Amino acid sequence: MAKSTVARRKRKVPLSVHKASGLWCKVHKGKRYYFEKVADDPQGTKSLDQWLEIRAGRTPKSSGDVLVKDICNEWLAHKQAKLDAGEIAQDTWDEYHHTCELVTGSIDKHSEAATLLPSDFAKLRATMAKRYGPTVLGKHIGQVRSLFKYGYEAGLIDRPAKFGPGFKKPPAKVMRKTRLDRGDQDFTAAEVRQLLKTRNHNWRAMILLGVQGGFGNRDVAELSIEVVDLKTGWIEYARAKTATQRRVPLWPETVEAIREVIERHPGGTDRLFVGRRGRDFTDSNAHGNNRISAAFRRVLTSQGFPEAGRGFYCLRRSFQTQAEECGDIIAVKHIMGHIPPENDMSSRYRQRVNDARLRRAVDAVHRWLWPRPFVGEMTQ
Numbered sequence: 001m002a003k004s005t006v007a008r009r010k011r012k013v014p015l016s017v018h019k020a021s022g023l024w025c026k027v028h029k030g031k032r033y034y035f036e037k038v039a040d041d042p043q044g045t046k047s048l049d050q051w052l053e054i055r056a057g058r059t060p061k062s063s064g065d066v067l068v069k070d071i072c073n074e075w076l077a078h079k080q081a082k083l084d085a086g087e088i089a090q091d092t093w094d095e096y097h098h099t100c101e102l103v104t105g106s107i108d109k110h111s112e113a114a115t116l117l118p119s120d121f122a123k124l125r126a127t128m129a130k131r132y133g134p135t136v137l138g139k140h141i142g143q144v145r146s147l148f149k150y151g152y153e154a155g156l157i158d159r160p161a162k163f164g165p166g167f168k169k170p171p172a173k174v175m176r177k178t179r180l181d182r183g184d185q186d187f188t189a190a191e192v193r194q195l196l197k198t199r200n201h202n203w204r205a206m207i208l209l210g211v212q213g214g215f216g217n218r219d220v221a222e223l224s225i226e227v228v229d230l231k232t233g234w235i236e237y238a239r240a241k242t243a244t245q246r247r248v249p250l251w252p253e254t255v256e257a258i259r260e261v262i263e264r265h266p267g268g269t270d271r272l273f274v275g276r277r278g279r280d281f282t283d284s285n286a287h288g289n290n291r292i293s294a295a296f297r298r299v300l301t302s303q304g305f306p307e308a309g310r311g312f313y314c315l316r317r318s319f320q321t322q323a324e325e326c327g328d329i330i331a332v333k334h335i336m337g338h339i340p341p342e343n344d345m346s347s348r349y350r351q352r353v354n355d356a357r358l359r360r361a362v363d364a365v366h367r368w369l370w371p372r373p374f375v376g377e378m379t380q
Contacts, residue, residue, distance in 0.1 A: 015035070015044050015047055015048060015051065017038055022037055022038050022039065023035060023036065023037055023038065023112070023115055024036055024037075024038060024041065024044050024047035024048075026051050033051065033054060033110070035047030035050045035051065036050070066112065066113050066114065066151070066156045066157055067109065067110050067111060067112060067113060068103065068104060068107055068108070068109045068110070068111050068112075068113050068116070069104060069109035069110065070113070070156065071113050071147065071148065071150070071151040071156055071157070072100040072103060072104060072109070072147065074150070074151070074154060074156060075096070075100070075147050075150050075151070076093075076096060076097060076100060078150060078154075079092075079093050079096050080093065089218065089222075090282065091218055091282075095139075095143070096143060099140055099143040099144060099147065100147070102124070102127070102128060102140060102144075103124065103144060103147065105127070106123055106124040106127045106128075107120050107123070107124060113148070113151055113156065113157050113161075114157045114158065114159065116161060116162065117162060117164075118162055118163060118164025118165070118166070118167070119164075121144075121161075121162075121163045121164055121166075121167040122164060122166055122167065124144065124167075125137075125141065125166065125167050128140050128141070134170040134174050137169070137170060138169035138170055141167065141168065141169050142169065144167075145161075145163065145167075148160070148161035148163075149161075186314055186317040186318040186321050187211070187310070187314055187315060187318045189368055189369050189370075189371075191305070192207070192211050192315070192318065192369055193369065193370075194303050194304070194305075195207050195299065195300075195303055195305075196208070197303065198299055198302065198303060200299070201257070201260045201261055201264060202261060202273050202274075202275070203295075203296075203299050204257050205254070205257035205258050205260070205261045205272075205273070206220045206273060206292075206312075207299075207315060208251065208253060208254040208257050209223075209254065209258075210312060210315030210316055210318075210319070211315045211318050211319055211365065211369065212250070212251050212254055212319065212362055212365055212366070212369075213235070213248040213250075213254075213319065213335055213362065214315075214316045214319040214320060214323075214335055214336040214337075215315075215316065216312070216313050216316045217292040217293060217311075217312050217313055218292075219239065219337075220272075220273060220281070220292060220312075221271070221273070221280065221281040221282045221291070221292050222271065222282055223235075223237075223271065223272045223273065224237075224270045224271060224272060225262060225265070225270055225271075225272050226270065228258055228262075228272065230255050230258060230259055230262075233249060233250045233252075233255050234247065234248065234249055234250065235247070235248045235250060236248070239337035244337045244338065244339055245337075246334070246335065246336075246337040247334065247335070247353070247355075247358060248335050248358070248362070249355065249358050249359045249362050250362075251362065251366055258272070261273065266278055275291070275295075279291075281295065292312050293311055293312065296311055296312040297311070316336070318365075319335075319336070319365055320332065320336060322364060322365045322368045322369075323335070323361045323362070323364055323365050325364045325368070326360045326361045326363070326364040328357050328360060328361060330353060330357070331353050331357040331358050331360065331361045332361050334353045334358065335358060335361055335362070
């Protein structure tokens with residue numbers, strides 16, 4: 001091709017240099033296209049030919065055409081397959097989706113994934129750090145690393161992502177200081193009694209399950225009616241978050257509260273708890289949290305508690321803290337649905353925990369919450 005022709009084409013369709021990556025690029029209709037490295041194509045000849053191929057509707061011959069959005073889509077499709085297979089929960093998939101939104105909100109989604117630099121990830125980390133505290137920031141950083149690790153292992157990019165030395169979770173010291181500054185994350189007995197004054201039958205039952213059995217947000221949102229046996233006063237099921245068998249003895253107060261929920265249940269779903277509009281609480285918001293989080297804040301406000309600092313999950317912390325007073329940590333872990341370490345051979349050999357031990361754990365919490373004997377409490 002004559003030099004004059006190339007010159008005219010360059011003037012007609014000029015390319016620019018993306019300084020951060022050192023690549024020739026072109027912005028067209030709000031989308032940025034990346035081509036060869038300036039060092040390898042100093043005159044932009046190859047890059048210009050690739051751009052003209054795109055304009056003609058053909059796929060350009062470029063080795064690094066996998067974009068950030070492509071990796072996000074492939075990763076989410078991979079996680080969707082796990083969701084469909086029951087290997088992860090919907091809340092978890094929603095968190096992954098939110099992480100991809102954070103990535104594409106900070107890094108141009110039309111950027112070639114293989115050309116990202118430590119400065120791109122530093123910008124992403126700074127954006128997330130302004131929005132989240134150390135705990136959530138660390139979670140998202142881990143998920144971003146997982147995202148690009150998948151891209152490399154799946155063959156979408158030919159080398160690991162260059163995160164740089166700064167794209168790491170907050171150090172342990174910062175995490176400890178954050179917990180100290182936050183203060184205690186459980187509720188006192190008086191505070192729980194105040195929360196139980198709510199007039200909402202759903203919330204009274206959920207609060208009781210949280211404080212007497214360590215039920216978390218997802219636990220109550222996904223709890224089905226069929227696993228609750230009000231005749232015997234037990235709940236037994238495999239916890240979705242950990243796939244760990246869980247057997248929980250219920251207080252008489254909890255049995256009555258759940259009985260009212262079932263009697264007033266509108267039907268249409270197997271979930272135990274249904275809101276006023278007929279929806280259960282498993283839906284997620286833009287941050288990947290189910291409806292329990294936001295709804296409980298309204299309960300706190302209605303009972304005179306400040307919103308900041310504590311949420312529904314703090315009831316689970318209250319149970320753990322008080323139930324350990326029974327002296328049987330194995331029984332407490334079984335009720336909580338904790339995952340035993342892989343090297344814990346005792347948990348592998350242990351086939352069950354005696355019901356009497358489980359009852360002693362919940363009885364210890366009952367004595368803390370209502371320091372008086374109650375019908376059905378075991379004699380020590």
